[in-house]
Structure formats: structure tokens, C-alpha cells
Amino acid sequence: MLGTGLAAVPVLTSSAAWAGGRDGGGDDLVVTEPGGYISFSGGAFSLVGAPVVVSPEDHPGVVRVAGDLRDDLARVTGVRPGGTIARFPVLLGTIGRSPLIDGLIRSGKLDVTGVRGRWETSLHTVVDHPMPGVERAFVVAGSDPRGTIFGAYDVSYGIGVSPWHWWDDVPPARRDRVWVKPGRFTQGTPVVKYRGVFINDENPALGTWAPAYFGPGKAPGHPGGFTADFYARVFEVLLRLKGNYLWPAVWGRAFAEDDPENHRRAAEYGIVMGTSHEAPMMRGIEEWNRHAGSGTDPYGGTGVWSYRRNADAIRAYWRAGIQRMVDQGFEGVVTLGMRGNGDTSLPDGDGIELMQQIIADQRRIIEEVTGRPAAETPQVWTLYKEVQRYWDRGLRAPDDVTVVLTDDNWGNIRKHPDGPRSGGYGLYYHFDYVGAGRNYKWVDTANLRNVWEQLHQAHAHGNHGLWVANVGDLKGNEVPTEFFLGYAWNPDALPLERLGAWEERYARQNFGEAQAKEIASLLATYGRLQARRKPELLNRRITLAGDRVVYDDRQTPYYFAHRELERVTEEWRALGRRAERVERRLPAELRDAWFELAGYQITATANLYALREAEFTNLLYAAQGRAATNDRAARAEAGLDRDLALADRFNSRVANGKWRGFQTQPHIDYGDVERYGPDAGWQQPEKDNIALPDVLFPAVRRIEVPQAAGLGVSVDGAEDAGEWWPGGASGEAVLPPFSPYQTSPRQYVEIFNRGRTPFPYEVSVSAPWLRVDRPRGRVEQQVRLEVEVDWPRLRADRAEATLTVRGAGASVVVRCVAERPSGVKARGFVEAGGYVAIDAGHYDRAVGQWRRIDGIGRTGAGMTPWPVTSPSRTPGGSSPRLEYEVTLLSAPGEVTVWAYLSPRNPALPGVSGLRYGISLDDGPIKTVDITAGADDGALNTVWARNTSDNVNRTATRHTVTSPGVHRLRFWMVDPTVVVQRLLIDTGGLPELYLGPLESRRL
Template sequence: MARSLLAATFLAVTLSPFFVQQAIALGQEACITFQSSPGSFAIVGSNRRAAPIYLSPDEWPGVQLAAADFAADIRRVTEARPSLTNVTAVDIGSLRGTTPILIGTLGKSSLIDALVSNTGLDVSGIQGKWESFISRKVDNPFPGVESAYVIIGSDKRGTIFGVYDHSEQIGVSPWYWWADVPTTTRNQLFATPGGCQHGEPTVKYRGIFLNDEQPALQNWAFEKFTNGTGSEHFNSPFNRFFYVRLFELILRMKGNYLWPAMWGSAFNVDDPLNQFLADRYGVVMGTSHHEPMMRGTPNEFGIFSEGKWDYTTNSDNIKKYWVEGVERAKPFESLYTMGMRGFGDLPLSEETNIELLEQVIADQTKIFEDVFGDDVDISEVPQVWTLCECFVFGPDKEVEGYYEKGMRVPDYITLLWADDNWGNIRRYPTPSERSRKGGAGVYYHFDYVGDPRNYKWLTTTQLEKVHEQMSLAVDREATRVWIVNVGDMKPFEREIEYFLNIGWNSTRWTHTNVGDYISAWAQREFDVNAATASSISGIVGNLTRYNARRKPELLNATTFSLINYREADRVLADWDALVAASTRIYNQLGSSFKAAFFQLVHHPVIASANVGHLYVNAGLNNLRASQASQAANAYLERVNNFFDQDWEIEQQYHRLLDGKWNHFMSQTHLGYYYWQQPMANTLVQPPLVRISPRKQALPGPMRITVENSNGAWPGDNRNNCKDGYNCGEATLTLDNYDTIGSKYISISAGGPTQFTYTVAANVSWARISSTRGSVSAAGREPEQRIFLSVSDWSQLAPGRNVAKLTITANAPGQTPSIVSPTFVAIKNAAAPGFSGFVEGAGVISIEAAHATRKSEVEGNAWQELPGLGRTLSGVTPLPRRDEKFAAGSGPTLEYDFFNFNTISGSGNVTVTVLLSPLFNVASDASPLEFGLALDAQAVQTVRPIPPLTKPGDFPPGWGGEFGWVANSITPYVATYNGIEPGAHTLKISAIDSAIVIQKIIIDTGGLLTSYLGPPESIRV
């Protein structure tokens, strides 16, 4: 468990909209200030001179490199140039008369060891710890030195992290190069006398995995780090010049582990200095889940070995190949992937059996014994076995299945559990598994190639989801290794750092302060005040929510309903509001911050919004064409414009900073035909439609469409009624508890002739938003909406109230065209004194966080996870526990509701509970459960995830273009019989932890098709 020895605070003095006075420290309290205070240490004082920096020459090379970066960072911030000098213990006299910064590692730096000996400085809090550090002002550390500021690490990376922590606080973002975050200049820098300190991190190995490197990262690296020619064997651009930039970034973010790029690359072969430099910088190297024994397989195997990758027929050559990999990696700090998979992340053959794979592990263990010799305890060599179905195709999803069927590996090998490639962790250690010496970890994804679709283009992961899943990993003690697949790395900058930050100190970040993290991040990156940072936090939160509820690669023309709940309208309005908010901040930022803000916030906002508009307008094009409306052509033109704009936005990114990030947005993302990326952006599916602009529709110049219908009037349309002809006029129904509060009629052109129209009603209570107007196919708007509502519900009689409307179109030289829809207003009344949600439009829709009552049992209660999920938030039982509650005995959520109807008057209602996607994370033998009850009926034990068809597979309903992983929701539907109109209470009780509920929908007969479900019902 991580422990920050000081709590984190984020303070800002609001001097102007874009000026932060206080240092920002993500993860702990700041110990850097920009003004002197009593007892503070001057890093750069009022004389504009920088304190000299000293290290011992016997210090780790990685610490020397970090110290050089720190000196450069001080100069970057203040323009003062600190000296950087190596000094031995015998030359300490050279420090006389200085006020230095002393950097070093306990037991490695003779300078620091001498200081501790001289001063009696208490270092017990970090002695012998993993990656821990302290910093503070020390008086009289050596003769002639009045005071010094020391940064001391428990080990190599402890010191490195202490140094880079100070770099961040003085104002240098880890992303200063990789995302062009500028540094605000300061005249002075001071350290508080108590300094900063941090104990052991939560997670021992915290890293990223570069993957799916084409077409973006690889092409960019070719352009920026080669002369056009890549490595000898694989023509890879990922050489030492690329990797040293990455090593520095990882360490600045308090990460320590890397799975390198692998497709068409081999880290150790592409540049012989790659692994040497990783170790020199202090980054632990590994290889991906399907590249055992530090070999880049399959690439290296095809060059440096013989025969097939088949252990049953070619084990001698494969073992020799592995021996060479271990011998090559032995001098360096490495974490070895164990086991064996097929070539290129494919499964092994169906005939592969557990006994063979256990023999593979045994042979790999023997290789370690032979290479490392008797002086090394093999159980101390870091090893990991990834239980991952990472490339999801065909019937074989084998690795986790092997474990579930009984395969075991030595106790000291870390079990690396994986998510489902979509951010939903499949399994956590059970209590009996938590005592293993090697522990457990998590392989997570921000990027993926495979079923049901690739997602590689933009950020689509909610930080709220990351926290919910990774905090569960902490609670279940899966904290030995965390690795996240980051694809090309950009544009997942913020998500990467948050993932690593939780791994560095999970106690700092909670379910309720994700927004605080983003605000602090925004202050650090853009030097904005707290109010502006809060606005940026809201933008980021909504950006990731909108992209996570269905990834852009999975969108189509009818994802969001075009006719029900104004869903598509609301989605586009949300995107437009987000673009406006982001644009306002972008325009107000100083020029030096625009490039960073564009990359990290603005580009994904405008690019995502543009795609959202493209697909909705494509849907409207198809719909209006089927309705014989000239509006189809206007929507076609808009789609073409959005398609062109997609390219322009991409080019805007590529032209940034004279093309520094050229290629990074070249990932195709429009027009998927199956799981794999399209070879080119394709306009849309289904095909767009053009309607004749010269020929008038058969029924006349006017087309009428109405809310909640795909039909059109006058004339025939297959959606006007069951038969599709002689259907009669449209009917629109509104009740007084309908959340939206109105219904609309759209009027558009049926041909090239302009016409005028009038709208009248035969009753006074029918409020009509506009009673006259004109329509032309050539007009600025393709259609006009007329909104119908009730002027005064109190004047209506209970029950049905019917109004007849008359819409008359007059076109030159033509007989008037008349349509007469019916408008029905239903007045309902909940029982006096009722308090709760009330049925509107035949449905009760409730956000899970809005319970009428909730109970606590044994300190456990349902708590809101703000911002998580598709619409508002989620709720989950906290704190988490291993033990189940008996059905109905756990903490309960109660929702009071009032219904006027049942489905077709049958006495039946359906209750749909929408859950965050989840797995039986304690194995199928102990499936996740919660309790569900209506009124006084017996509690129903709900198991939302059915058992697997075979070990290691995915549950029914997971996959496919419209499965619950694609829809980012897991629905559970229950039917209740014998329900009378009136007041009722729905009860949800906790049985297990790890359940997250987002929304509840109760259908009383009026539920309409939509993606996100009805808006929340009115609560009285």
C-alpha cells in the first residue's frame, strides 16, 4: 500500500484568470514555493542566483541524469543556471561557503552517507524501502556549510523520483516535450524547510506498453528519429534516440516499467544500446504478454532461430533461443514474461494442454538457474505470467482458461490478470491467492485491436472508470505489476499519468476526487487559476464520458435515436456546448499554451464532436429520404462538410509546431466494416441518399414528420401504420409528467417549390410555438420544428384531452395541402403526499444515485461514483469486502415511484437495471450478485453475468457490435406481475462488492427505443 507521508493539497491564488501562485504537486503536498518564507531554502533566491547542485561520483548513472535534468529545469523556469558537480567524500571541503542542493542514494552515494553520519539525519522512514525518498533543509551538514537542501532516495529510483518530483513542482510538466507544455517563468524558487517525502509506492512495477504502432507512432518515429532508414533486421525506427525521450517521460511520471513497441520491431535488436540505456536511466524492461524470456517474438525468432514456434516438435531450438534472451538481459534490470503463446499474440493450437505449458514454465525456470547460477535465488528474479485473452478471435481464449482449469506456476511468479481489452478487469485475486510470494497485477487497456472493434484514435477512457477498476485491484491486492496498453501513447497523455499516479500512491486518489485531479493537472499544464481549471475538468470529464459511452469507432447513423427522447438532439447539443467551452478557454490562453491545450483538450473535443455530427446527420439524411423530404439533401451536404472537416482537423494537429507531431492523428476511424481498422476513412454506413431536387413528392410540396415516428404525411409511408397505406393522420401524445414537456412536428419541403404554412388547433389549451411560416428546399434550415405543449394543465380535465390540429401549406399554382394530426394531452395526478419519481410517457427513469433512501450495514453503504458512466454517475457498495451479504441483509437503496399504467394494462411492469460492464471477478464459482425487490415481494438474488460456456471465455452478451462491452452497459431486466397503479418502492440491496449501478428504468408500457434510455423522470 502506498503511503504519502504528507497529504496532498492544491492551492491557487487567483491573481488573474491564468496565473497560479502555488506550486502544483500531483500526489502530495507541495514543498516548493515561489516566495520566501521563514526558514525556507533558496533554490533560486532574490539575487537570481541558483544554488549549486552536488552529487557523489559513485552515484547511480540514472540519478546523475535526473540531476542534470533538474538543473536544466531550474534554468528553464528561472533562467538561472545552477552548477552541477560531482564531489567525493574526501573533497567535501570544496563545498565550504556554499548553500548547496545535495542529491544522492542511501548506501550508494558516499556524499549522502557522510551527510547522514555527520548530522544524524533520520532516514529510518526510507531505509531499505522500495523507491522512497525524503527531502528537507539540513543545517550544518559539513564544515563550512551553513545549510543545504537534500534529496535522498532509498534506492536508485527513489532518488530519481525525488528529483523529478521537485522538477514538477517548480513548474516543469513531465509532458514538457511530449505535449509541449510550456514552463511559466519565475524569478525565485524556494523549498520549505520540511521538504517533501514519499514512502513505498502502492504498486511495485508501474508501466506502459507501446502497441498497435501503425500508422501513427511508427511513421512519426521514422520521420523524427531516423534518416529514413530503420533498423537492420526489421526496418524499425524505435532506436535509442526515441527511447531515451520515453525513459525520461516514464520516470518523470513516477513510472518504472516498459513493454516496448513490438509490431515490426525488436527492442534489443533494433538498437543494441536500447536495453543498456533503459537500465542506465532506471527503467525496468519487460516484453509483452506473448513474448517470453525477453525475446521479441515472433520477430526475433524468425531471424535468430530455426524451425517452427512449436514446443512439441522444436523445443530444443526454442529453449536455445530463450537462453540467449536471458543471457542478453541478465546484466540489466528486467521483468521476465513467462509461459508461451502463439505467434503474433495468437493462441497456441487447440491441442495444447496444461501439462505441456507447465513443462514450458519448468524449462524456463531451469534456464534461469543455468544462466544466473547458484549465487542468485531464482525466486528473486522478477517474473510474470499474463492471464490474458488479449487478441480476441476464434474459439481460443486460452490463457486465463488454463489457470481456471487448474494450471499453476511457481508461487514467486506474478499472476498478471487482465481486463477484457475494454477496461473491465476480468478477475482479481481471491483471498487464498493473495499470499503468493509473486503476488498479482493487472494488464489494462487504453487502446485495443480486435473484436468487436478497434479503438485507437482518441481518448475514450473515463478516469472515473480507471479509478473504479484500479482501486478494486488495490483492494484485492493485485499490486505487484500494473501495465497499461497505450497504443501510440499520444493522445492518452492524461490517462497514462493518472494510471501511473494511482499506482504510485493510491491513497491520494479516491472515488470522489477524480475531478480534483484533473483540475490540479490543468493548473499544472496550463497555468490557469482554480476556476478555469475546474472548467477544464468539466470539459475533460464530459469528453471522456461522451466517447466512453460508445467509442467513435462503433458509432453509426442510428446509434442515438433520431426520433425518441430527442436523444440525437441532446447528444449534439452536448457536443456543441463542449466545443464552445473548450474554444473559449483556447482563445483566452496565452499563445505559448495553445499547442499543449490543443493536443490535450481541444483537439479531441472538436474532432469527436465533428464525428458525432457526421453520423447523426447521416442518419437524418437516410430518414428524411425515406420520408420523401428535400431535407435529405441538406443533411447530405452537411455530412460531406463534416467529412471534409474531419480531414482538416487532422491536418491542424499535424501542422502544429511546424509538424512536430505529424502522423499522430493518421489513424483511420470512419466507416468500419468489421473489427479491423478501415484502410481509408469511408464516408458512412449505410450509404448516403440524394433525393431529386427538381421533382416534387407525389403528395405535394409539404412533408410533415412527427416526434416518436419514422413515418411522414401526407401520403403513404411504411412507418405510418402497420399496413403502410391508408393509415390516417399522425397522433402525438403528451402527459403532464413527461420530462421533456412538449412534442414537435417538423415541416420540410417535398419538392423545389417554396410554400407558406399555417398551423391551427381547435382548442385553446394547445400551445403552438409558431403558427405560420415559409419553407424552401433552398433555405438555411432543412426543416422547421413546431413545438406543441399545454398552456395550463390545471385547466384540463383528468385523463385524455384531445386537440385536432390543421396544418395547411400553400404553394403557388397548387391546391392547398392539408395535414390534420391529433394532439392528445393526458393529465395524471399522483396521490396526495406522495414523494418520489412519477411515471411520465409510460416510463419511470431514475439515476441510481438519486435513491429516496439508503441504509448502512456494518459500515458498508452504497456510495456515488461521480461522473462515472453514460449519463450521470454510478453507485457501488463501499468499502469493498470479500464476504457476501445474505440476500436482503446488505445495505439497501430504495426508490419510491408512482405509476399510472402497466404494460398493455396487464398488471406487468419491467425493471431494467443498467450496470457498468462487469465480470464475475472472484471467478464463476462465486458470481457477482445483488438483491432486487419490489414492494413487499421476496428479494430476488440477481446474477447479472451468466456463467461462461468454457473457462477463460467471455460471458454471453459480451461481444458483438451491440453487446454490452460495445454499448458500455450491462442490462439486467426483471418482470413483475400483479402491479397496480399507485405508489411503489423498488429496493436494491448489496450482496457483493464490485457491482456498479448507473440507472434504473421501469417500463409501464411506454418505453421507447433509445441508446441512453429516457431522461430522468420528474421527482415530486
């Protein structure tokens, strides 16, 4: 458990211990959902026109929040309440600090059982005749000042004010009747003690907008700094979301210097200040960078950020940070440790022994400056990237220090608590990232099902000390930010079954009841589709060449085979159309909020997919000399124009231009090393650290199309190799095999023109069982023909035929193979085309406890052993497993079983890997460790591929002795493995990003 805050004034920490649980206590004290005691039909107390009264002796943050509550009541009811006692007031105050509240307690009018002495806990209740002249009062009492503040904002939430009302221009619905229900209500005590966000990677978006809107920073020579007026808006939304902790922006910014009022404003609002994992001792790293030069720094040192070479100066610098915290009296959690300048690793020689010395020296400074034992000042040590390696090799911080564990920057936790410590553990999690394999900064890409599963693991393993999320610019990551902070407050209120209800409540709070269900569905689908791949990575294909990972930044990760690129693009188009329908149906006053919170992200990403499809189709067509080449180039360029137009609407038209300059994050031009230098593979398009406007990369191609018609033919399955006939391939044209069990899209032949003059075409077939949907017609640019088998007319188990395409004086013969084995009675998932594809949630039998998590996978559900704290098992016998019945038609022989799993890390204490078992029939169980083999933040290229693709693919080989029905078993070895899909390759599995569609199940 973390200690309480510094005893400086004003701080919000009560003298009571943190309970670390949600139970409000007291037999009649009801723990509700946010605002659950508010009614719009009737109740015990009307809030319309009720004055909000607070004692001036209370904490300044409580006095301030009373004004916000008055404003919120006025927004909703249209009646501006006063601030003096009346017959029916709202009484707001802190137990032990408010004479109003303490007087009610002494007189026996207010029962604070279950609230008094707790951490950040509030009571909401109606009291009759609380004092002379008052007939009835609605009392909001906090166990400490932050509890009171959370209680006030919870009323605001209950009456319909969005926490994002300022940040996203969300107007509340007007209400003539707003009531408080009878009873004693509480939001309980938060499970995670410190719950916060890290504003990071804020250039160019937030970094451009904020100084223009609020005015430049006040540090001489640093106009890009963020001021107290900016941070006040951050503090407010953080408190409305029941957060209490902040890591301030760091990209060229220094919280303490950019506005001398920043720390005072944080104290006024009641925010606990911290500094990021790279910035120890309450000092932002820019406070060093701005003043240290070559060979000099303000502390008598050499200016180098090296504890081995400049320790005296760095200690003096750190001492000044702790002294400032004490002098200014703000509440803080002190970061310990040290990383390299610019959030990089320390030099190799600066390892465990030096880190031990650093932490010891830092704690000695804390004791000397505060005059108290170090354990009385909250401290954290974050095991980020290479620092976790120090922990794994035995380095430990003192027991009272909170050890903050981290994810891998891509939403996969790297480590769970290693045993009890008085300081407990924390979590640093990412919704935004700058680094390898590539930045993701543009729009929200969090899949809440994935976030829930990871946060549930942290909760289940007892990680409750301090949680902080990297939220990038904050605006744009509203959904995951609100979810993260809400879950940290009360994980038990957000079980898996309630994720859909949470999304619906979020939609209702911001957009009203009428379209809440559709908006919730849109948000869930958006998160699932985005989780397939970050938008910034849509022009990077990552493949394996033996043991080597190969990056191609001029290629789509999706394939033309099985129409994969077309299908995923159409999914996004459909989602975009749904979003546009929602916007049309919303009242005009909600459309700005819709565009800011969801509409832009959905429609702009849908447009990006359409742009990429046109771009990569253009490059294919150019290589084939198609007449449609230039049209696809024009479509891609139109997509870029629409991308710019959507950003312009955000910047110029939404909220009358309030957000001008915000939507400026590059997201299309990644990878252009020739233009931006060697870091372009991962870093945003920029020059001299300034982000640049997007251009198309790779660039589209235009060709000179001859006048004369020319026949070209491409066939399904050959386009990824760029093959076409008659002149663009060395072998024959062959369609993928036909099967009555196939679920892949219908095979096709595409006839294209290589000239500008249209021509007639004709297709003939050599067998009556082979059919083409349009055997004759006219080709302007291109025509796609779908080919199918008339199965009743096919007599053999296997047959071959040809179709011949004639046109423009040329012809192409395409070979077709149909397969329908008759000697096998099929059951379960049936092989077709040389493979079986299974979605993991569609098992035939589950032995032991498993949990299905819908939407966690790239294509659907995932299955994971349950509970997540289960011990590891040796597979076999009656141990937990999932069983799948399959029919294999091409046996006997060797098959490869591919498991598609969420790209998790070996986070379990005492377990070095992350394993599962796989077996076929009664064959041996093959145990697989999915760990990429890395132990620090640099990790390795296999990890980079897994996180970029958001899947971990592993393979095992098995022997099949005969065709027929077989049983595939997926065995639990370690908990926390999430299996999404299982693919059996009998020799024909196509190369696809998502894998083929699920096989037919009989």
C-alpha cells in the same frame, strides 16, 4: 512480494526488501503531494541559481537526472545552475552509492530514518552547514538509485515543469522566486512495486511519426523500428510520472534488434524492462517472426510457433533472450507462458498440460542461464483472455511468480487475487485496444471515475505486485496514463473525493492557475461523454433479436426519438465551444500544449458527433425525399473536411511541425466490409496492414429534388422507423402521449418540403387544450412545430384530439393523446408516457453502506455497495438495499424493471457470478446474475454489446395490483455491482440508447 532485480550492473534495485507501502516512516518525515515542499513565496532554501551536485560514483541514471534537474531549474528561473559545490548547492545522491550523501549521514548532518532500506523512496530536506564551505544545502537522497531519480523529478514537478513538457510542448511558468520549505519530506514508498506502460497498437500514428522524427530503426530491412533516442523520451516521461517498468512496442517492432542501444539506454535511465503477455522470456515476438520462415528458423527448427511441434527451437530462442539479459546487465521482469503468434489463442489442443510444461521449461532455462534459483529472477504470468480459463481450471504457476490479472480490454477487471502468494499479483489494464467488438485507438476515451473504481477494487483486494497499462501511442492518453501511475504509487492519496482536485492539479501543472478549474471541468465532462461510447463505434447500432445480437454498421446507436441524437450532439457542441473559449483565453505560448493535451481531442470528437448527426439525418431525409437531404450531405462532408483540417493542424502547425504524421489514426470509416474485407467490422480501415485515410461510411446520399412543392410530415417518435406522411407510412400519425409529469422533450411535428418551391402551411387543432407554437408559416425546406397541452383547459383524465397540417395541396392528420389521472396522489418518481426513469443516485433511502460515484455512469452517478471487499449477501430483511418511491398510473398489470449497470465481470474470488436483487413493494426479490456467460477473452456477443454500449441491461418482471405509490428496492447481493439507472416499463418505454430522461420527482 516480487523479488529484487538481477544482480547485474547497472541495476537500480536496492538490496533492501520492498516495503509495499506509502508511509515514509520517522516521526518528523512528512509525506507530501508531488512537489509539496516547494514554495514560490519564501522558505529555507532558494533554488534560483543553486548548482546541482552529484557524485560521479553514483548510478549513471542519477548522474544523468542531475542534468535534467539543472535544465528544469533553468527553464523555470531563467538562471542556468552549475554542477560544482558552492555555498548553497542542491546535493543529489543515493544512500550507499553516493560519497556525498554517505558522508552527510556519517557526520550526523543527514537523518535518513524512514528512507534508508526502502524501495524507491526519497528524502527532501534542507541541511545547515553540511560540509566545509557550504552554508546550506538542499539534499535529495534516495533509498536506491530510482528513489533518487524520482526525488529529482519530484523537484521538477514542484517547481512547475510538466512531466509532459517534451511530449506535449508544455512550457513552465517563469518564476523569480523558488524556495524549499523547512522540514523533512518524502513521497513515501510506492504501494505497487512495478508500475508501467505498454506501447501498443502504434500504427499508424506513433509508428509513422517516430521513425521520421528520430530516424529509422537500425535492424536491416526494418526501418520502422524505434531507436534508443525515441525510447529515451519514453523513459524520461515514465520516470517523471514515477513509473519504472516498460513493455516496448510490438507491432512489427523488436526492441532488442531495432537499436542495439535500446537495452543499454534503459539500464542507464533505470527502467525495468519487460515484454508483453504474448512475448515470453525477454524476447519480442517479432524477433521470431523476422527470422523464422516456412520450414526453417535460426534454431534448427521448423519455423512454426508451436511448442508441441517445435519445442527444441523455441527453447533455444528463449534461452538466448535470458542470456542477453544477463550479458547486457539490464534489469528485467521475465514474462512466462505462451500465446499464439500475433497475440492470439494457442490451438485448442495446447491446453493446461502443455502450459505447465512450458512454464517449467522456462524456469529451468532461467536457472541454468543465471546460475541462481528461478525465484531470484522476477517473473510474471499474465492471465490474458483464454489463459484465465487455464487458471480457473486449476493451472497454477509457482508461488514466487507474479500472476498478472487483466481487464476485459474495455476497462472492466476480470479477476481479483485468489489468495496469498509470495509473488503476489499484478494488473494489466487497457486505455487502448485492437480487437472485438471494435478497435478504439484514436483519442483518449477513459472516464477517470470508472478507472478509479476499478483500480480501487484491485488495491482493496491486495493486488500490488505489478501494474501495466496499454496506453497505445502514449501521446493522446496523457490523462489516464498519469492518473494510472499516480494511483499505483499511492492509492490512499487519491480517494474518490479528490478526483476533481487531481484534475485541477493536472490542469494547473500544464496550463497555469487562471483556467485550471474550467479545464478540470472540461476534462471530467469529456471523460463522461466519451465513456458513453467509443468514437469508432458511432456508426454501429447493436440490438437484440430474441437471443441473437444484431450488428448494423450503417446506423447510429443513438435514436431520433426523444431527440436523443440531437441532444447528445449538442452536449458535444457545447463542450467544443467551451474548449475553444479556453484556447482563446490561454497565453499564446500555451496553445500548442492545449491543443495536444486536450483541445484536439475535444473539438475533433465534437466535430465527429456533428458529422454523424448530419450523416444519419441525411440518410433518413433521403429515404423521405426531403428537400433538405443534400444540405445534410454537405454538412457531413464539411465535417469530414474539418476533421482533416484539425488533424492537419496537429501534424503541420503545432510545435512548428514537430508532430508531422502523428495524427493519422482512422476513426470514421469502420465497418465497410465491401471496401476493407471481413475484418472491417472491428479492424481499422486498412489494406495490406496499412491504415488508410478516412472516408464517410456509411456514404451520404444525394437526391434529385423536383421543382414542384410537396408536403411531407414526420412526427416525434416515428422517425426511427423512417415513417412520414402522407405517403411514407401505412398507419396513422400519432404523437407520443402527453402528460403533465413528462420530462421528455416537448412533442413535435416536422413539416418538410419534398420539392424546391416554398409553400405556405397551416395547422388547425380539434380541441382548445391542444396548442402548436407556430400554427401557420412558410416552408422553404422544413419547419419543426412544438406541440403542447394547455392543462388547465383539459377537463378529463384522458382525452384525444387531432391536429391537421395543410400545405402544397395536401393535408395530414396527427392524433394526440393527453393523460392526467386524477384519482392518484402522486409522490416520488411519477410515471409518464408509459414508463418511469430513475437515476440510481437519487434514492429515497439507503440501507447499509453504499457509495455514490458521480460521473461513472453514461448519464450521471452510479451506486455501488461499500466497501468493495464486503461479503456477498442473501437479499431480504435488513440487508443492504436502495429504495425508490415511484407513482405508477397505468396499473394494475405486469411491469418490466430494467437495471442499467456498469458492464462489470464476475471478478470476485470464490464467486461465479455477479448478482443483484430487485423487488417491488412486498413482492418477491428476484435475483439477477448480470454475467454475460463467457470465461475467456473471446467472450460472446452479449459481452461485446455490453462493452460497446458500456452498459449491462437486465430485466425482471413484476406484478402491480393497483395504481398509486409503490416502492422499488435494489438489493445488494455481490459487491462491485454498479447500478446507474432503473427504468420501469409499464408499456410505453421508448427504444433509446441512453434511456429516457429521468422522470419528474415530486
